[in-house]
Amino acid sequence: MQSFDLNNIWEHILQEAKKNMQHLPDALYLRVTSSLIPMSLESHSIHIGVMQTFVKNLIDQQPQISKALQDAITTVIGSHRDMVLFDFNQESVDTTFVDESLIDTPVVAPPMPLPPIVEEKAHQEEFYTPVYQDPVYIDRAPAPVEIPDEPMVTTPKKSTETTPTLQSDNVPVDLSLSNLNPAYRFDNYVTGNANRIPFGAAQNVAEFPGGDYNPLFIYGPSGLGKTHLMHAIGNAIKENHPHMKVMSITSENFMNIFVETLQRNQGKLFRNTFRNIDVLMIDDIQFLESRESTKTELFNTFNELLNNNKQIVLTSDTMPNDMEQFEDRLRSRFQAGYIATMENPDLETRIAIFRSLLEREYKKNRIIRIDNDSINYVALQFSENVRVLQGAFTKLIGTASIDQRLESIDLEYTKHALAGLVHTEEVNMVNIESIQNFVSSYFNIKKQDLLGKKRKAQFAFPRQIAMYLCRDMINESYPQIAAAFSRDHTTILHAYDKITKEIEKNEETKRMVAEIKQKLTTCG
Ligand SMILES: Nc1ncnc2c1ncn2[C@@H]1O[C@H](COP(=O)(O)OP(=O)(O)OP(=O)(O)O)[C@@H](O)[C@H]1O
Known part of the structure; x- marks a missing residue:
C-alpha cells in the first residue's frame, strides 16, 4: 500500500539521518523526528509535514539538521529529492463550502512504487497542506444558561514558542506546542x-x-x-x-x-x-x-x-x-x-469539581473564602453537566471579584450572584440539618433520638449513616459535623470509616445509602 511504503522509506531515511545527527541530544533528536510526517514523494521532491512549529523553525535555522535529513533522503532514495517542509500549525485551510456530492466517489490511490522510486506522476502536484488547529469546541445543545465570563481554560498562545539551541542538553517536552x-x-x-x-x-x-x-x-x-x-x-x-x-x-x-x-x-x-x-x-x-x-x-x-x-x-x-x-x-x-x-456526575463529584476549580484559583494566589452551603448550593443547582457547573463557578467568582466579596461568599450572596442563571425551581439545599431531618424520617425515628446518646442499633445505625452523609455528600469538616451531633470528632471519623466499609461489603447498605442520597437531592 502506498502510505506504508512511504512510511517504510521514511523510517530508513530517519535511521540514515540519525548517523549524521549524533551531535544532537537524544531528547532533541527524538522530538524532531517524532514531529515529522512523510506526506508524498514526487519526482523532484519529498513533502514532509511538521506537527510542531518549533521543529520547523529548528530545521530551517540549523543547517546541520536540514543537511542530515537531506543527505539521508538522497542516500535512501538513490537520487536527489528536495525536502519540502510544511508546518501544520501555520498553513490554513480554506473551509469554504464545497458541495460534497461532487466528490463522493472514493478516491483510489495509485499503487506506490517500491524504492528505488519511479516517477509516479507526469506532473508535479501543486502542494496543499492540511492544517491541525487546536480543537474547535462546539456547543451543540442550546445554552441552558447565559455564561458571560471568559472560559476557565485557555490554551497558551503559539507566539510564546521558543526555539531551543542545539546546545541544549535537556529539551523539555513542551506540550503547548502540540495540537x-x-x-x-x-x-x-x-x-x-x-x-x-x-x-x-x-x-x-x-x-x-x-x-x-x-x-x-x-x-x-x-x-x-x-x-x-x-x-x-x-x-x-x-x-x-x-x-x-x-x-x-x-x-x-x-x-x-x-x-x-x-x-x-x-x-x-x-x-x-x-x-x-x-x-x-x-x-x-x-x-x-x-x-x-x-x-x-x-x-x-x-x-x-x-x-x-x-x-x-x-x-x-x-x-x-x-x-x-x-x-x-x-x-x-x-x-x-x-x-x-460517561454519566452525569453525582453530587459528591460535582462538589469535588467545584473544589478543584477553587484550587485552580488558589494557585493563582487568589484569596477566596466561600462557605460549604454555597458550594453545595451551586453543585446542587447546576447539575446538568460539568460545563454548566463551570459556568456557574466562573460567574460567581467573577461577580464576587467585582463586588469585592471574594473573601466572604456565603449562601445568600451566592444565590444573589447566580440568580440570573437559575431557570428551574430552586433545588433543596442539602446541609447538615437537612441530612439529619431526612435520615430521621427515612428510618422513622425522632430527630432527638438521632442526635441523642441511645446506643441501640435502631438509633446508632441511622446516626452513623447521617454522620457519614454529612462528610461524603457535602464534604463538611469533621469538627463541624461533630458539633452538629454534639460528639467528639473521632466519633465522626469512626462512623465514616464504619459506613464506608459497610457499603463495600453489604449490598443492602449500599442500596440504602444511594437511595437516601438520591431522595435528599430530589425531594423535601
Ligand atoms: N471530571 C471532570 N473533572 C474536571 N473537569 C471536567 C470534568 N468533566 C468535565 N470537565 C470540564 O468540563 C468542560 C467540558 O468538558 P468537555 O468539553 O470535555 O465535555 P464533552 O463531553 O467533550 O462535551 P461535548 O460533547 O459538548 O464536546 C471542560 O472544561 C472540562 O475540563
Whole structure:
C-alpha cells in the first residue's frame, strides 16, 4: 500500500539521518523526528509535514539538521529529492463550502512504487497542506444558561514558542506546542462513580496505546468531559511515549481537510498524513454520520491504523448502534474495541469539581473564602453537566471579584450572584440539618433520638449513616459535623470509616445509602 511504503522509506531515511545527527541530544533528536510526517514523494521532491512549529523553525535555522535529513533522503532514495517542509500549525485551510456530492466517489490511490522510486506522476502536484488547529469546541445543545465570563481554560498562545539551541542538553517536552490542549490532563480530571470506568480505560490507553482498548470509544452527553479525557490521553502518551505521533482532531476539521484535499485532487496527502500517525483521536465522531465521502475515507483510515496496531480514540454523544447513517461495517469497527460510557456526575463529584476549580484559583494566589452551603448550593443547582457547573463557578467568582466579596461568599450572596442563571425551581439545599431531618424520617425515628446518646442499633445505625452523609455528600469538616451531633470528632471519623466499609461489603447498605442520597437531592 502506498502510505506504508512511504512510511517504510521514511523510517530508513530517519535511521540514515540519525548517523549524521549524533551531535544532537537524544531528547532533541527524538522530538524532531517524532514531529515529522512523510506526506508524498514526487519526482523532484519529498513533502514532509511538521506537527510542531518549533521543529520547523529548528530545521530551517540549523543547517546541520536540514543537511542530515537531506543527505539521508538522497542516500535512501538513490537520487536527489528536495525536502519540502510544511508546518501544520501555520498553513490554513480554506473551509469554504464545497458541495460534497461532487466528490463522493472514493478516491483510489495509485499503487506506490517500491524504492528505488519511479516517477509516479507526469506532473508535479501543486502542494496543499492540511492544517491541525487546536480543537474547535462546539456547543451543540442550546445554552441552558447565559455564561458571560471568559472560559476557565485557555490554551497558551503559539507566539510564546521558543526555539531551543542545539546546545541544549535537556529539551523539555513542551506540550503547548502540540495540537493537544495541555490544560486537559488526568491529574485535573475529577473522578467519581459516573466516570471512573472511562477514566480507567483512558489511563490504560495512555499507558499501552494500541493495546486492549482499541478503538476506545468514549460515549456520553455533552459537557461531561469526553474531550478533556481524550486530550488527557494524548498528553499522557506524549509524555510516556515521546516518539509517538499523536493527532487529535475534531470531526469538523477531519472533514474539512478531507474535502479540501479532494477538491485539490490531493487525497493522497490526506491518506499519508492520517495513516502515518500512531494515535488518532477524533472528537465528536457523530458529526461525520451524514458525510458520505468522508465515511469511506474514515473506514479506510480506521482499517489501516487498526491493522497496524495504532491507537484510535473517538468521542461521541451517540452510541455506535444509534448512528444509523454509518454503515454496519463502520459501526462494528467502533464497537470492536471498548465503549466507555460517561454519566452525569453525582453530587459528591460535582462538589469535588467545584473544589478543584477553587484550587485552580488558589494557585493563582487568589484569596477566596466561600462557605460549604454555597458550594453545595451551586453543585446542587447546576447539575446538568460539568460545563454548566463551570459556568456557574466562573460567574460567581467573577461577580464576587467585582463586588469585592471574594473573601466572604456565603449562601445568600451566592444565590444573589447566580440568580440570573437559575431557570428551574430552586433545588433543596442539602446541609447538615437537612441530612439529619431526612435520615430521621427515612428510618422513622425522632430527630432527638438521632442526635441523642441511645446506643441501640435502631438509633446508632441511622446516626452513623447521617454522620457519614454529612462528610461524603457535602464534604463538611469533621469538627463541624461533630458539633452538629454534639460528639467528639473521632466519633465522626469512626462512623465514616464504619459506613464506608459497610457499603463495600453489604449490598443492602449500599442500596440504602444511594437511595437516601438520591431522595435528599430530589425531594423535601
Ligand atoms: N471530571 C471532570 N473533572 C474536571 N473537569 C471536567 C470534568 N468533566 C468535565 N470537565 C470540564 O468540563 C468542560 C467540558 O468538558 P468537555 O468539553 O470535555 O465535555 P464533552 O463531553 O467533550 O462535551 P461535548 O460533547 O459538548 O464536546 C471542560 O472544561 C472540562 O475540563
